[in-house]
Amino acid sequence: MDYRIKDLRGSSRRRFIRWLGAAGAALAVDRSRLLNFADDVGGEALAGGMACAGTNRSVHIVGGNGSFAWFQLLWPFVNIAQANNPSFAWHAPGEGQLHIGGDKQFYYGPEAPWLNAGQPRERRAVTAMMSGANETHTQTPATSAVVAANASMVATAAAIQRQVPTLLPVIGVGPVNLGAAPGAPAASNVPSAGGMVDLFNSAASQLVLASQEDRELYETYYKAVVGLREGAKLPTWKRHLDVTKTAANVVGRNLGNQLTPTPADLTAYGVTTLLASQASDPAKTKLENLARALITTAKAFKLNLTMNVQIALAPGATDSPFSDPHGAFDNMNALRATITALGTMLDAFYNDLEGSQDPSCSENTLADSVILTAHGDTPKTPTQASAWPDSTPGNSNWVYCMSNGYLKTGWFGDIKANDETHGWDVTTGQDVPGKPAAETATAAGAAVAYAIAKGNMTVVKDFYAGPEITGVVKT
Numbered sequence: 001m002d003y004r005i006k007d008l009r010g011s012s013r014r015r016f017i018r019w020l021g022a023a024g025a026a027l028a029v030d031r032s033r034l035l036n037f038a039d040d041v042g043g044e045a046l047a048g049g050m051a052c053a054g055t056n057r058s059v060h061i062v063g064g065n066g067s068f069a070w071f072q073l074l075w076p077f078v079n080i081a082q083a084n085n086p087s088f089a090w091h092a093p094g095e096g097q098l099h100i101g102g103d104k105q106f107y108y109g110p111e112a113p114w115l116n117a118g119q120p121r122e123r124r125a126v127t128a129m130m131s132g133a134n135e136t137h138t139q140t141p142a143t144s145a146v147v148a149a150n151a152s153m154v155a156t157a158a159a160i161q162r163q164v165p166t167l168l169p170v171i172g173v174g175p176v177n178l179g180a181a182p183g184a185p186a187a188s189n190v191p192s193a194g195g196m197v198d199l200f201n202s203a204a205s206q207l208v209l210a211s212q213e214d215r216e217l218y219e220t221y222y223k224a225v226v227g228l229r230e231g232a233k234l235p236t237w238k239r240h241l242d243v244t245k246t247a248a249n250v251v252g253r254n255l256g257n258q259l260t261p262t263p264a265d266l267t268a269y270g271v272t273t274l275l276a277s278q279a280s281d282p283a284k285t286k287l288e289n290l291a292r293a294l295i296t297t298a299k300a301f302k303l304n305l306t307m308n309v310q311i312a313l314a315p316g317a318t319d320s321p322f323s324d325p326h327g328a329f330d331n332m333n334a335l336r337a338t339i340t341a342l343g344t345m346l347d348a349f350y351n352d353l354e355g356s357q358d359p360s361c362s363e364n365t366l367a368d369s370v371i372l373t374a375h376g377d378t379p380k381t382p383t384q385a386s387a388w389p390d391s392t393p394g395n396s397n398w399v400y401c402m403s404n405g406y407l408k409t410g411w412f413g414d415i416k417a418n419d420e421t422h423g424w425d426v427t428t429g430q431d432v433p434g435k436p437a438a439e440t441a442t443a444a445g446a447a448v449a450y451a452i453a454k455g456n457m458t459v460v461k462d463f464y465a466g467p468e469i470t471g472v473v474k475t
Helices: 010-026 031-042 044-051 067-074 078-082 153-163 193-199 212-228 235-251 263-268 271-275 281-302 332-354 437-452
Strands: 057-063 126-133 146-148 170-173 188-190 308-312 361-365 370-376 396-402 410-412 421-424 431-433
Touching: 057 067, 057 153, 057 281, 067 332, 067 370, 126 421, 126 437, 146 153, 146 437, 153 170, 153 308, 153 370, 153 437, 170 193, 170 281, 188 193, 193 281, 263 271, 263 281, 263 332, 271 281, 271 332, 281 308, 281 332, 332 370, 370 437, 396 437, 421 437
Parallel strands: 057 308, 057 370, 126 410, 170 188, 170 308
Antiparallel strands: 126 396, 370 396, 421 431
């Protein structure tokens, strides 16, 4: 054993695994032999890391109809939060905290998730990238979440994630649009969080396979027949057969009870507190739907049923208290209750995932294997609280990503107190005054894809053809 390799940590360890994989592919070394070699020179932990799937799971929250604006109160522009200007769209002057030790400046509001004593927990720091254009009052916004002209950010993620066999590769909750990308699977769309549970309520398990004995026999017989196929051991068949075996297992089970939020779940995710708060009725309805969708997503991830979930934050008709919150700053009690609930739900989701091993990578918890993004139609202007206008300086938009350590952290681009907008140089990461956010949309989407591909830029380049994004990714 080579202890220099055994003791590799962090990015050095990830680079060695990538280099070893590339060398094995170049020399046509069988993967099992490559894993044996990794175990010999670096130990079981290194080999186990190579045995992990080469992709993370992901959750994408889509704030249509103006609801994306709420995220700006969790993660504001630094100079807006620090200006102490009551006319700005910032609800907590003197509260929140600047991120100490991040790659670029970033500010966390007092209700922001994933904090410990005001600072982001390890690997939970947020990246915000100027990206795309303002799409006011659009239910399924698109311009801030793209990787290429023919590849949306979420569809690209789903295409990368196909290497892990799951029953439903990507699920959409509410009116969401997966978009297109080469190799992306079709989405299974449902209108609400409750529809997610219905997706996995097997009619076969409720009727034909009512007894436990019948369910077990069905799965056993199916796998035995599959094992007899001449192509069962061929690599070209492996993924398809893994999917059908997973399906056979699920057909034999009624997963409704396992995926339905419990009263304890609703309490942990802040729904009980939300419903008793001064938040508006539309906020209560739509945030409860978000919480239920996140709860069921966590349960589905634990059962390895899906890799990618896209959730509409404000499905249905536009409403001014939540979906289009022009008057948000007129009722600070309702505003605070809304933001507190949103932050609590995101926090609870990762707390929930921390207690479970990733089914596709035994060395990680699910909390370390799930990337979360938020994008929308309009974040609304940060420089005016009164009537909180839809328009943004420079017609700009942006995307947030909690990358689990794969991206550099902080704001890439900026909006100043005088409404001056800055874009960013995708190669250096430096802000560029006056550069339109639309010019960095594909780079921002590629950065998200990089996090989902666990830092494998070669995979990302199957979709992204722009300049190197070394300014935002960690290597």
